[in-house]
Structure formats: C-alpha cells, structure tokens
Amino acid sequence: MFETIEKEIVKNKQFLNDVIEGLSADSKHISSKYFYDKKGDAIFQQIMHMDEYYLTDAELDIFQTHKCEIAKIFSPEKEPFNLIEFGAGDGMKTKVLLKELLNHEIPFDYIPIDISQNALDQLNKSLTKEMPDLSFKGIQGDYFDVLNKLKEDNNKRNVILFLGSNIGNFTNEEALSFTSNISGKLNPGDLLFIGVDLKKDPRKILLAYNDPTGITAEFNYNLLRRINRELGGNFDIDQFEHHPTYDPVTGECKSALLSKIDQEVAIDDQTFHFAKWEPIHTEISRKYSLKQLHQLANNAGFKVKIDLFDSNKYFVDSIWEIKD
Structure with a gap:
C-alpha cells in the first residue's frame, strides 16, 4: 500500500512540475499526455465513437481487412513473439488482431504499456472476459524502460504497436x-x-x-479540471475557450485553450497571469503524406516492409523493420 501511495506522490509531483514549467513559458503549454486521467479516458472513449472522428473507424477497417496478413507478417512460422502496444487505451482495434492470432494458435505475450493505470485495468478486465487464454502482461510506465528489458530477451521477436496516429502528437x-x-x-x-x-x-x-456537440472541447477543459482536482488549481473553466486550428501546409492540427479575460490563476503556491485571448497550447495532431512518413522511417533507421490502407485511404498502418 505504501509503495502505491509513494508512486502517486511522485506522479503528482511530476505533473505539478510539468504544469508549472509549461505555464511559466513565454508560450504557455501543457503536455497532452495529461489528458488521460480516469475522466479523460472516458471522454476519449466518447470521441472515438463520434461520427466526426474518422480515425478510429479507418484504422479498425485496416485491422478487419488485413488481420490475417498482419498475423502472418508478425509470426510467419508461428514462432513465439512479444506483442508490445504503446498507449493501448481500450484495445478496441487491437482485439481484432489478438483474436486472429489466437485463432491461428500463434504463441505470443500481449504487453500493453500505458501511462494510465485505469486504462490498463479496464483493458485487462475486458480481455480476461473476452479472451481468457490470452497471455496479458500490462505495464504502466515509460515505453523505453520496458523496451530496454525486452531487448535482452533475444529468443523472441518484439513487435511494437503504436496505433491511433499517436505519432502525430509529436513535432517533426x-x-x-x-x-x-x-x-x-x-x-x-x-x-x-x-x-x-x-x-x-x-x-x-x-x-x-x-465536433459540434463539444466533446473534444470537454476533453481539453478536463485538463484544467484535472489541475484543479489534483494540484489545487483555481481555473475558472467558463473563462477559457477551446480553439482548434488546422494548417494544410504543415499538416498540423493544433488545440489551444484561450483565456477570454485578463485573469490570474493560482496553482500550488504560484500565480500565473493570463492576458485576454492568451492561449495555452494543449495538443498537436500532425497529418502526414506518405512521402513524409517514408522519410521518417528511413531517417529513424527503418525500412518500410508494407503499407496497409483503409478503404478511403484516410489512414495507413505501416510496418517497419530495422535496416540491414
């Protein structure tokens, strides 16, 4: 119990430090990774089921259409491997692939890694019910700490899943x-x-x-509510406005929360001034051309094995392998 409490204290301290650093910057910002508390997880589930949020359906289309092909690429001779998923969430799309691998009787360990313990707990609960024979080894924490440990296991292939266009949350x-x-x-x-x-x-x-119903706006507002709940902030949510933009030249869709008035906000023992219409940058969701994606693969030390598209070609799941 004490170890759990200690972890929570460390996690909240990091949250506080990151928020203070971001709001002290010339261009105020808060990392989008802090969207995902229990409430944020629930709101994002709503987003994924919106008609306007095409990304989930597009990637699900790829999994349903190419699941057999994907399984054979992951394990051509039915050799055992680790299926490691970064930011697993509710696993809706991944479940299609997990069932296909189990149907082919391919031996594998499913290792979802997520910053949200709540998301992992919910995923474990649903998978235990739906696929009791699945080897589930969920881990909360840093992706690369886990990879360091798995790299030492040379007897198994490691296959990393990084879905949902989460790569778009990064700058170039x-x-x-x-x-x-x-x-x-x-x-x-x-x-x-x-x-x-x-x-x-x-x-x-x-x-x-x-979206016109305001679910994506609420997802952003919850970030301020989380600061109020966990860090003792006093954000007045009604005095901020959700403002997304998209630049087709850079491919960057950005979200910000604009202060509607000249105001001050207290967090912990610090006070932050917001000028009228000053933004807090909360998220970037970059869109790629296929050429840009292949350049990224090459520059990162990969070669593209295959690109798989949905029926509308809105989305691509690209499989990369290390260069020889």
Whole structure:
C-alpha cells in the first residue's frame, strides 16, 4: 500500500512540475499526455465513437481487412513473439488482431504499456472476459524502460504497436527522436507497426477535433479540471475557450485553450497571469503524406516492409523493420 501511495506522490509531483514549467513559458503549454486521467479516458472513449472522428473507424477497417496478413507478417512460422502496444487505451482495434492470432494458435505475450493505470485495468478486465487464454502482461510506465528489458530477451521477436496516429502528437523533431529511440532498442527481425493519419480535406480533419456537440472541447477543459482536482488549481473553466486550428501546409492540427479575460490563476503556491485571448497550447495532431512518413522511417533507421490502407485511404498502418 505504501509503495502505491509513494508512486502517486511522485506522479503528482511530476505533473505539478510539468504544469508549472509549461505555464511559466513565454508560450504557455501543457503536455497532452495529461489528458488521460480516469475522466479523460472516458471522454476519449466518447470521441472515438463520434461520427466526426474518422480515425478510429479507418484504422479498425485496416485491422478487419488485413488481420490475417498482419498475423502472418508478425509470426510467419508461428514462432513465439512479444506483442508490445504503446498507449493501448481500450484495445478496441487491437482485439481484432489478438483474436486472429489466437485463432491461428500463434504463441505470443500481449504487453500493453500505458501511462494510465485505469486504462490498463479496464483493458485487462475486458480481455480476461473476452479472451481468457490470452497471455496479458500490462505495464504502466515509460515505453523505453520496458523496451530496454525486452531487448535482452533475444529468443523472441518484439513487435511494437503504436496505433491511433499517436505519432502525430509529436513535432517533426520529436517524431524523429521517438522513432530513432525505438529503432535503437530493437533487435534484428523486430518490427514497428505504426498507425498514421494521412493528409486529406482540411474541413474533415478540423471537424474531428472540433465536433459540434463539444466533446473534444470537454476533453481539453478536463485538463484544467484535472489541475484543479489534483494540484489545487483555481481555473475558472467558463473563462477559457477551446480553439482548434488546422494548417494544410504543415499538416498540423493544433488545440489551444484561450483565456477570454485578463485573469490570474493560482496553482500550488504560484500565480500565473493570463492576458485576454492568451492561449495555452494543449495538443498537436500532425497529418502526414506518405512521402513524409517514408522519410521518417528511413531517417529513424527503418525500412518500410508494407503499407496497409483503409478503404478511403484516410489512414495507413505501416510496418517497419530495422535496416540491414
């Protein structure tokens, strides 16, 4: 029990430090990773089921259409492997693949890694009910700490899943650093399976992050509510406005919370001034062209094994392997 309490204290301290650092910057920002507490998880589940949020259905289409092909790529001779998922969430799409692997009687360990323990607990509960024979080894924490440990297990292929176009949450520099870090921790024969949202009609993209019912706005507001709940902040949510934008040139869809008035907000023992219409940047969701995606793979030390598309070609799941 005391170990759990100690972990929570450390986690909250990191949250506090990151928020103070972000709000002290010339351009105020808060990392999008803090969207995902229990309430944030629930709101994101709503987002994934919105008609406007096409990303989930597009990637699900890929899994349902290509599940047999994917299973054979992961384990051509039915050899055992580790299926490691970064940011697993509720596992809705992954379950299609898990069932296919089990149906083919391919031996594997499913190792979802997520910053949210709540998400892992819910995933474990649903998978235990739906697939009791599945080997589930969920881990809360840092992706790369886990990869370091798995790299030492040379008897099994490691296959990394990074779905949902989460790579789009990074800047160009961060995306290269992230994928390069992955390639540096993989062994020959290991694979990276990466889901990426492609450039398309700007109106369709923006609608996915600014739905008319306000669910995406609430997802952003919950970030401020979480600061109030966990860090003793006094944000007045009604005095902030959700403001998403999309730039088709850079492919960046950005979300911000704008202060509607000149105001001050207290967090812990510090006070932050907000000028009228000053933004807090909360998220970037970058869209790629196929050429840009392949350049990223090459620069990070990978070669593209295959690209799999949904029926509308809105989305791609690209399978990368380490260069020879």
